[in-house]
Amino acid sequence: MQGPILLNDGHKIPRIGFGTYKATDEEGVASVKTALQSGYRLIDTAAKYENEKAVGEGIKASEVPREELFITTKLWRENLGYAQAKKAFAESLKRLNLKYIDLYLIHWPANAKNHTNWQKTNAETWRALEDLQSEGTIKSIGVSNFWPEHLEPLLETARVKTAVNQIEFHPGYWQQAVTEYCKAQDIVVESWSPLGQGRVFGHPVLEKVAKKHNKSVAQICLRWIYQHDVVVIPKSTTPERIKENKNILDFELSVDEMRTINEIPKMGFSGELPNEWPDKV
Ligand SMILES: NC(=O)c1ccc[n+]([C@@H]2O[C@H](COP(=O)([O-])OP(=O)(O)OC[C@H]3O[C@@H](n4cnc5c(N)ncnc54)[C@H](OP(=O)(O)O)[C@@H]3O)[C@@H](O)[C@H]2O)c1
16 A cells, blocks of 8 residues: 555556645745655645745755655636636746646636536636646646536546546545545545644544554544545644654554544534535636
8 A cells, every 4th residue: 555656647646745725935935845854755735825936945945856756736716717727837837946747736626606617617627737738747637626526527528537636535524425436437536634624633533543553633534544545635834743744654543443433423624615615716
């Protein structure tokens, strides 16, 4: 199970990565540098986080060779559509100060609530990503927050299959149906908010399992996701936690522990639904 996951396009994605949502400029540079120097190789950012420049600086400051890294960024929902996507991607690349991106994701799907012809909007956006991939400035292309109802029409017109779907996935909200659909389609699932942004801490089941393994609740969450064969990208701007979150390979959750965590009732959900959120584009 250790080692990267092979994507359906032949590229490889590390199983453990580093998130940067809500990291300020200063935190972004320092935390990305710390993460890379602690051994992380996957960095996840997005145009919407407004920290791509800081992430790029952190990458440079780490002095890790570019070819060892797996950098993800995302197209924000205001830039859906062919021409807008291409322009937004060029701007992201410039802010990151990179020559190519390893994984570029459509951050949120166009949906029926916010778009009159949402299927066409998603298809046109995807076509831009396919063209950028064939030009060589993106290695792998994927989506985020897509449910099967968004993926199915997309896959019908796609020339290139979606490699990754990044979704909210943590104890108490792990979108089992979406995950199973993606796995059946050979689409790798990546977990966002693997710690529910802290909302899952304090749950008695997680605390009990953590005590048993002499690990933190954060490490239990991350290990549980890892054992689901789902990529994790925890965010932290605290150096000790950055290191702690990577240290999940020296223990294993039993089948019973996996099931008990699977069965935790709904908790920690962000409230963000692909068909409801946002109210307005
Ligand atoms: N595609 C999407 O729509 C989407 C949405 C949300 C997030 N994401 C991505 O997923 C990444 C991770 O999700 P997230 O940032 O929302 O939340 P998260 O990783 O679940 O939680 C981050 C929070 O947990 C704290 N934390 C981290 N490690 C900890 C530990 N070991 N012990 C205690 N507290 C700990 C952090 O605090 P400190 O920083 O103070 O240490 C921070 O407040 C994001 O950064 C982003 O890259 C994507």
